[in-house]
Amino acid sequence: MESVSEPSKTPARPPQVTAAAWMIMVGSVFVVLMVWDRIAGLHSLDTRKALESFLDEPRVKDSGLQLGDLLAVIRIGSMIAAGCATAMAILGYQTLQRSRGARLALTLLAVPLFVSGLATGGYLTSAVAAAVGTLWLGPARLWFDGKVVPTADRAASATHAQSRPVWPPPYDPGRTPEPGPAGPEQPRPPADQARPQPGWPPATPSQWAPPPSSRYGVPSPVASGATGARPPTLVWACVLTWIFSSLAAVVCVTSIVVLAQDSSVILDKMHDQNPDLAARGVSDHLILVVCFVTCAVMAVWSVGAAVLAVLAFRRKRLALYGLIVSAAAASLFCLLGALGSLVVLVPLGAAAATIGCLVRPEVKAWFD
Secondary structure (H helix, E strand, O other): OOOOOOOOOOOOOOHHHHHHHHHHHHHHHHHHHHHHHHHHOOOOHHHHHHHHHHHOOHHHHHOOOOHHHHHHHHHHHHHHHHHHHHHHHHHHHHHOOOOHHHHHHHHHHHHHHHHHHHHHOOHHHHHHHHHHHHHHOHHHHHHHOOOOOOOHHHHHHHHHHHHOOOOOOOOOOOOOOOOOOOOOOOOOOOHHHHOOOOOOOOOOOOOOOOOOEOOOOOEOHHHHOOOOOOOHHHHHHHHHHHHHHHHHHHHHHHHHHHHHHOOHHHHHHHHHHOOOOOOOOOOHHHHHHHHHHHHHHHHHHHHHHHHHHHHHHOOOHHHHHHHHHHHHHHHHHHHHHOOOOHHHHHHHHHHHHHHHHHOOHHHHHHHO
């Protein structure tokens, strides 16, 4: 006997969602490539001439903005745009799986991507942000809410079903059967049989319902009565996050203490690597401010990543998405830092391994 497959209860994905998700993923990849090219050519002669012409404008000249400050702003904005684009490229794939948390994370990242993308031209970043906005409109919103998306074929079939007469007609105990056009008149049943008897209509047997199962036909953990063990890949991702976030926090705090006690070592090293800092308008005060702010932000980021790992370890779905975004941004910063030191390849590999562990199917199934 052939088994009859149950129809899927998951609503079909609208084409608008598919197009928006692919636009987000592909556009984010191109944003990262543009930022890489932008940072690599930031100190080129053409870029300096373009920025100097911008600084020569009367309004900008009156503000006291120097070339070094403008270069620092462009670099920081470009790195923020690249970090947001890297995370959105990963979250764009999650939206194809009808993840509402990924849609919310994309919406939160679209704002800094659009603002910081002005340093890289703003065209691709605006297109990616607009694609994120379409995920909240029309059929896409209904699909994420788990509702059936109305289509023209479905509406036409529903209208046809309403206009079609019902046959056989519903039972009416007071209706007298009409004789057929050619047949003899049928005998009427006795009065006591015409009335419905006690217990009429007969009780319909309960319909059999299949046990709840996953999309692959395997009984879900809830149906089988088991909560499911924590996947080892999630444990490894959390352990890697705790180890490297702790090391990063210790290094950042130590750097702040060293800078507060004696900043001449850092300043001398910076001037040795680039003797033209003073000519470019980069003062020692600006260098120290950037170092302190960077170390403080990195320390807070490391503590936040460790907290997200704890929440993801305790089966919090939003913490899982936050941990993926944090690891993606860390991998991007390590990739940019690898141009100056090969030691950064170690945390880069750890961040990549963390992302690979978090996007495994067993991890997603455990959170589901």
